[in-house]
Amino acid sequence: MHSDERIPGTKLDTTPGDAPGFGPAAGNRWQLQDGRLSLVRTPPAPRPLALPAQPESLVIDLARTALVVVDMQNDFCHPEGWFGQKGLDVQAARRPIPVLQALLPAWRRAGSPLVWCNWGIRADRRNLGPTVQFKGKRTAEGVGYGERSPIDHGPSLVQGSWGAALVEELAAEPGDILAHKHRLSGFWDSELDSVLRNAGITTLLFAGINTDRCVFSTLQDAAFLGYDCVLLEDACSTSSPDYVTDGVLYLVRLLHGFTATAADLGAALTDLPSQPD
Template structure:
């Protein structure tokens, strides 16, 4: 700001192209306009004492992306890519959750639903600020990362994800996390409808659903919504440039 007024001119960052092997064909992305969207890697989905763990869900599936993401995230940040943590985060009073969503979370009268406490009490399930809504400790959230909470399968429904991405000039989204056929795919599909270019990282995503469901999602993404690539391929393609990062307080 100056006495002459406020400048609304935005200086675009120079493009940083990167070739990435993918299906149905390789793609070139701009690292400076790309975001790695990590979906729902939270304690309530991935920790044995979390909401899913206490329900008896397959934590082997929900934890499967952790080792790959632990390798990919530092390299992605160092290369200049943006990290977006897209997490479930419901209101404590659940006033914006309709009965059908309540039922899918609770499943029975005796079950534990959104914003309720499990028998081994680690706080209200998936409420921002509670333990369960935090990202698992194996994947540190850093100060330069972006965190957005959602309260539906799609991260673009009734929240600020779209405006946050557009304000940062981000046009290509690479998706990872859980569950491949639920929140990951719902968000990827809506991203495509909104004009984003989408890449699903198949070895950094997982689901508790049967394997044939994942195959179907990969087919649909390849045919309609974008591209399917691997985090291993992305790691190999990234330029190596170490940088300092500090954990978020």
């Protein structure tokens, strides 16, 4: 995720006051004042929010929390996307859409970062090893990563293609952040960790697809890196059998963090005052 791929207007770019500032976030910024460069950062004031969760209820800090939505893209969720044209049922992939449509307005009003963590591969696939390429194609006749399906919407999951774009029901808005990935985990060989750390983010809420694949892989890596992790159960989905999701929820609660619901989060956000732009 390079600087020109950030969506303009993100609150992470805000410079407090009129002094020239240097840094990616209001809480991680040098100031040039009266001919001197101040390295004193001004940390954001805590904004606690009570959130019912398992195995323990939580209080999260909205000033240091980001919502990470994984892989809600045309190639996975649209009937004419890469998966749909393979004959895979996209209904499971579409289940988080109404949940997120209900949650995101309240989340944006709260002023905390919203990160879209999406597949966005190189067109030449030079960093996709044999295992990744085989699992995406399976047979000589199959359509793999970066290849075109019979209903041609462009190469599958290539950055900038129709298939790699968000589904239209969940269009990005100014202030959102886009992070491309090319493995199940959004943290592997990407800029996601750097962007979050420079913004002072310590807690991550996870939504998207598939619960047991990209969402879980990204959450695990986040936990390994030291982030607080909360999986929003009703804002995730998978086409795998129910027992697989049960296993993921068990492991998240046991080892990696906590589980909560988008419904409870939305309810908790309802009474918050909107953050200034």
